[in-house]
Amino acid sequence: MTDTVYDNDALQQKAKDHLWMHFARQSTMATSGVPIITRGQGHHVYDIEGREYFDGLAGLFVVNAGHGRKRLAEVAAKQAEQLAFFPIWSYAHPSAIELADRLAGYAPGELNRVFFSTGGGEAVETAFKLAKYYWKLQGRPTKHKVISRSVAYHGTPQGALAITGIPGMKEMFEPVTPGGFRVPNTNFYRAAEMGAPADDLEAFGLWAANRIEEMILFEGPETVAAVFLEPVQNSGGCFPPPPGYFKRVREICDQYDVLLVSDEVICAFGRLGHMFACDAYGYEPDMITCAKAMTSGYSPIGATIVSEKIYAPFAEGNTSFYHGYTFGGHPVSAAVALENLDIFEEEGLNERVRENSPLFRAELEKLLDLPIVGDVRGDGYFFGIELVKDKETRETFDDEESEKLLRGFLSKALFDSGLYCRADDRGDPVIQLAPPLTIGPAEFAEIEQKLRGVLTEASNRL
Numbered sequence: 001m002t003d004t005v006y007d008n009d010a011l012q013q014k015a016k017d018h019l020w021m022h023f024a025r026q027s028t029m030a031t032s033g034v035p036i037i038t039r040g041q042g043h044h045v046y047d048i049e050g051r052e053y054f055d056g057l058a059g060l061f062v063v064n065a066g067h068g069r070k071r072l073a074e075v076a077a078k079q080a081e082q083l084a085f086f087p088i089w090s091y092a093h094p095s096a097i098e099l100a101d102r103l104a105g106y107a108p109g110e111l112n113r114v115f116f117s118t119g120g121g122e123a124v125e126t127a128f129k130l131a132k133y134y135w136k137l138q139g140r141p142t143k144h145k146v147i148s149r150s151v152a153y154h155g156t157p158q159g160a161l162a163i164t165g166i167p168g169m170k171e172m173f174e175p176v177t178p179g180g181f182r183v184p185n186t187n188f189y190r191a192a193e194m195g196a197p198a199d200d201l202e203a204f205g206l207w208a209a210n211r212i213e214e215m216i217l218f219e220g221p222e223t224v225a226a227v228f229l230e231p232v233q234n235s236g237g238c239f240p241p242p243p244g245y246f247k248r249v250r251e252i253c254d255q256y257d258v259l260l261v262s263d264e265v266i267c268a269f270g271r272l273g274h275m276f277a278c279d280a281y282g283y284e285p286d287m288i289t290c291a292k293a294m295t296s297g298y299s300p301i302g303a304t305i306v307s308e309k310i311y312a313p314f315a316e317g318n319t320s321f322y323h324g325y326t327f328g329g330h331p332v333s334a335a336v337a338l339e340n341l342d343i344f345e346e347e348g349l350n351e352r353v354r355e356n357s358p359l360f361r362a363e364l365e366k367l368l369d370l371p372i373v374g375d376v377r378g379d380g381y382f383f384g385i386e387l388v389k390d391k392e393t394r395e396t397f398d399d400e401e402s403e404k405l406l407r408g409f410l411s412k413a414l415f416d417s418g419l420y421c422r423a424d425d426r427g428d429p430v431i432q433l434a435p436p437l438t439i440g441p442a443e444f445a446e447i448e449q450k451l452r453g454v455l456t457e458a459s460n461r462l
């Protein structure tokens with residue numbers, strides 16, 4: 001296939017005139033233009049001027065099988081030709097059926113029922129509505145509140161936003177759906193600041209899990225429908241669960257009849273070396289929400305996978321779940337997802353992640369010799385590097401410093417160095433890494449070198 005030739009100036013002007021970027025300052029279009037990415041191959045993407053970038057974030061935690069997979073494009077074309085669209089509203093088509101069967105097979109235990117959407121926020125929204133409806137069907141209509149963790153991101157629909165724990169992303173849209181309550185996350189690096197056990201990871205995990213029990217009791221168990229947790233919390237910079245955390249959370253949920261939702265929009269499909277990340281930590285949720293890497297981004301889809309217990313009231317009689325999306329379970333996306341999951345199996349991507357993760361971590365931990373690098377944390381192919389002003393005291397940057405460092409320097413310097421990743425400050429400033437799962441030790445070293453160059457310069461600016 002010959003590459004399409006693009007006119008950068010014309011596209012910049014059209015973008016400036018008409019394109020509204022997501023989660024971004026439109027004003028940057030006028031001052032510095034927008035990076036236009038035109039092509040991807042393997043773990044690289046290329047901009048309109050042909051410059052190559054290491055895709056350190058798999059697009060947006062999405063392109064787990066890597067860019068430029070011809071077979072995924074071919075399967076999409078074949079499905080579009082055969083049946084481009086039909087809804088799963090009272091009908092079905094083979095690819096959605098096959099994909100539901102496949103996902104149920106990967107999901108643990110009793111999670112056998114699959115409700116499709118078009119992305120992660122809709123999957124979370126679906127789980128929220130289903131949790132409320134489920135308890136109403138059990139004759140317990142006051143169980144409608146939901147608990148999630150501080151700084152966690154669960155999507156932007158107003159229901160999902162009620163679960164999202166980042167005040168700065170919500171205040172302008174208040175009042176969002178009521179009923180969302182926040183508990184501490186598992187940021188062990190900041191344990192002392194939370195008044196939690198700071199020198200014993202397991203004790204910290206127990207402390208953090210018990211905050212969920214405390215919130216259930218504060219609000220009253222008869223008012224709480226569900227707890228939404230990511231296996232590894234992304235926002236804030238990769239907080240893995242301490243050992244024993246999810247075991248205790250499961251006990252608490254069982255004790256108070258509260259549903260446990262594992263929001264795996266980022267963590268599923270290999271990010272942590274398993275199809276579903278709850279398997280990495282040995283817990284069985286009542287629902288899993290997933291999206292992003294199900295197709296490695298070659299077409300959009302999301303899903304809420306539900307236990308037999310929650311499904312039971314819908315299995316017979318006149319009860320319907322009055323909820324859905326025109327494009328939920330889209331035939332092209334479902335066909336692509338099946339092929340993508342074949343690639344995972346054939347290439348052993350999960351095994352690869354499990355095997356290589358310690359090497360990736362070790363490579364990134366080398367950066368701890370830099371004064372600005374406070375903490376390196378994560379799991380699988382999913383790491384966060386927390387930047388600090390003072391390593392001894394763990395003092396973080398104030399808003400102005402953060403603005404200067406992250407927006408004014410780091411984001412651009414990283415990109416200019418040929419590494420696409422994210423410098424984020426939804427909690428304390430972190431660099432987030434979640435590359436395609438196809439990379440190995442040579443590429444870990446390449447990432448470390450690129451980061452070292454930029455972070456050394458950032459350290460010199462402290």
Ligand SMILES: Cc1ncc(COP(=O)(O)O)c(C=O)c1O
Pocket residue numbers: 119120121122124153154155156230234263264265266291292
């Ligand atoms: C944990 C989590 N849940 C939900 C979402 C929302 O997904 P989407 O952007 O596909 O709506 C995201 C997006 O990054 C996420 O990370």
